[in-house]
Amino acid sequence: MDELAAAFADFEALLDDLPSVATDERIKSEWREAMVVYGPAAIAAIANSRAIVVDNSVATPSMMAPIIWCCGRPDKERDTRWVGHSLLGVLVHHDPLAWDTLRWMLDRPEWILRATALESLRSDHPAAIIRELVDRGLNDRHRFVRGMASHMIYACEQRPLLPRLRVAASRERLDWLRETMQDHIELGEHGFNAKPRDDEDWIGVQLREYLDGTVREVWFSVRREVYERGGINEVLRQHYGRRDPMPQPRPLPSEAAQPIAPWLVHRDRPMGYLFMNRLEGPDVVQVLKDRHGLDGDNTWPPLH
Secondary structure: HHHHHHHHHHHHHHHHHOOOOHHOEOHHHHHHHHHHHHHHHHHHHHHHHHHHHHOOOOHHHHHHHHHHHHHHHHHHHHHHHHHHHHHHHHHHOOOHHOOOOOOOHHHOOOHHHHHHHHHHOOOOOOOOHHHHHHHHHOOOOHHHHHHHHHHHHHOOOHHHHHHHHHHHHHOOOOHHHHHHHHHHHHHHHHEEEEEOOOOOEEEEEEEEEEEEEEEEEEEEEEEEHHHHHHHHHHHHHHHHOOOOOOOEOOOOOOOOOOOOOOOOOOOOHHHHHHHHHOOOOOOOOHHHHHHOOOOOOOOOOOOO
């Protein structure tokens, strides 16, 4: 999209004119010092996102430009990049230009923009969007983009994409990346993976643990003989002792979840909304609940 490219270039030319974070009165006073690490471009990105979400403004390329800029930051500015992909992930629910922006970023020559477009994906996005972007990522020329695509299949709980990941792993030439892809396949299919550590007497276990209705990832080590004696069940007994109920491995669900309005998520509320709430104004989540109500959770296509 030429409009996004032009708006991005215009924003880069104005970076030096952005207000200092330390004195930016758009930021709540209690957050001003903590937000300095993200930089003035991140504040512009948050302010524009808040206008789209809270004020119900229709997104424009110039509003998306600072978000894209944040998404393209190198590792030494990873905090700023985190702001960018957190905002973009929730904006997909609010304006179709955010979806167009993800596609545009995947067409860019900068590998960091392509990787961050994938990192913006969320499990509450429609499966068709996730699959389109991940398919492109698995075939990308850059190793880190392929790695991010592999991670997002697992992070977005897209079990139907595991066969595609298996094909990608079979043709991957880099040993470390092929091993990472295989780890994601094992976690997705079985809920755990176990492999020898450098010290061959020990096994490293990565577990997608399910307990009390919650899934989380844990890592620990057990002696090799424990795993060989009784598999994952013996490992869990050894690690957790007499814990009742015993945590269990949780493979990815067989079908992708339906897209859900992210402001209705009670646990792990999107960081994009939390960033928006660090600026002055009403609470973003409450505004959305008041506007759209609590009945029904499928808000696709975007709200505009």
